Amino acid sequence: MRTFTREELRKYTGGDGGPVYFAYRGKVYDASESWHWRGGKHQVLHAAGEDLTESLGAAPHGEDLLARLPVIGALVD
Amino acid sequence: MAKVAREMVEKAGVNVDELLELLVSNAAAELTTFYYYTILRVNLIGLEGEGVKSIAEDARIEDRNHFEALVPRIYELGGKLPDDMKQFHDISACPPANLPKDPSDTKALLKVLLDAERCAVRGYTNICNITAGKDHRTYELALAILHEEIEHEAWFSEFLGEGPSGHFGRRTPGESPFVSKFLHP
Numbered sequence: 427m428r429t430f431t432r433e434e435l436r437k438y439t440g441g442d443g444g445p446v447y448f449a450y451r452g453k454v455y456d457a458s459e460s461w462h463w464r465g466g467k468h469q470v471l472h473a474a475g476e477d478l479t480e481s482l483g484a485a486p487h488g489e490d491l492l493a494r495l496p497v498i499g500a501l502v503d
Numbered sequence: 504m505a506k507v508a509r510e511m512v513e514k515a516g517v518n519v520d521e522l523l524e525l526l527v528s529n530a531a532a533e534l535t536t537f538y539y540y541t542i543l544r545v546n547l548i549g550l551e552g553e554g555v556k557s558i559a560e561d562a563r564i565e566d567r568n569h570f571e572a573l574v575p576r577i578y579e580l581g582g583k584l585p586d587d588m589k590q591f592h593d594i595s596a597c598p599p600a601n602l603p604k605d606p607s608d609t610k611a612l613l614k615v616l617l618d619a620e621r622c623a624v625r626g627y628t629n630i631c632n633i634t635a636g637k638d639h640r641t642y643e644l645a646l647a648i649l650h651e652e653i654e655h656e657a658w659f660s661e662f663l664g665e666g667p668s669g670h671f672g673r674r675t676p677g678e679s680p681f682v683s684k685f686l687h688p
Binding site for chain 1: 521524525528596598624625626628629632
């Protein structure tokens with residue numbers, strides 16, 4: 427499986443119509459096709475290209491919704 | 504804009520510009536849902552569709568009421584609706600509640616309705632979480648809308664066999680028992 431450093435992940439913010447990736451608990455998810463991640467932002471508050479592990483705790487949904495997105499890699503330090 | 508009203512919210516630590524983006528995107532979700540629910544509602548036909556008509560109609564009208572209730576608060580906080588309605592549609596907080604490929608499939612229609620309500624429940628829970636104890640007026644408004652969205656979710660999930668909603672019917676179509684106090688006659 428492909429690995430991403432945090433610096434590499436920051437390239438995938440959806441800018442210029444590019445891929446939309448984010449990390450959660452060490453996995454990198456591809457949200458490019460997700461309606462909820464249009465333009466690389468989710469519900470105004472969350473940006474792609476980041477590790478959102480801590481953010482999910484405050485979200486009005488659980489990690490079960492992430493199962494809808496393909497995992498395309500792992501986040502490494 | 505209500506200048507001091509906005510200042511109070513900022514002083515309490517809320518990012519008002521972010522809050523406004525959320526309110527506008529959720530207002531967009533309400534108005535677009537009203538539109539898409541109109542199409543879903545007219546396609547609830549036949550014996551199967553008949554049983555769902557009245558709750559679909561109540562949810563449709565109440566979602567329009569939610570849009571109406573949100574607009575004043577957006578402007579009070581210094582925000583605005585987009586000038587272009589097409590742009591407004593595209594910033595909706597929730598996906599379009601499109602008619603399924605087979606409009607005669609009542610279960611598929613119900614699934615669309617249910618998914619739309621669940622998106623709204625999450626959206627207003629988020630706004631309540633952000634504003635609780637800090638922006639009392641937006642919190643009251645978001646909470647009132649949340650009450651009704653939860654009821655909408657429960658109605659549709661009951662029809663999909665997820666157990667009793669526990670609710671009784673509206674006394675009048677689109678009654679909005681929680682949001683009506685924010686609407687001006």
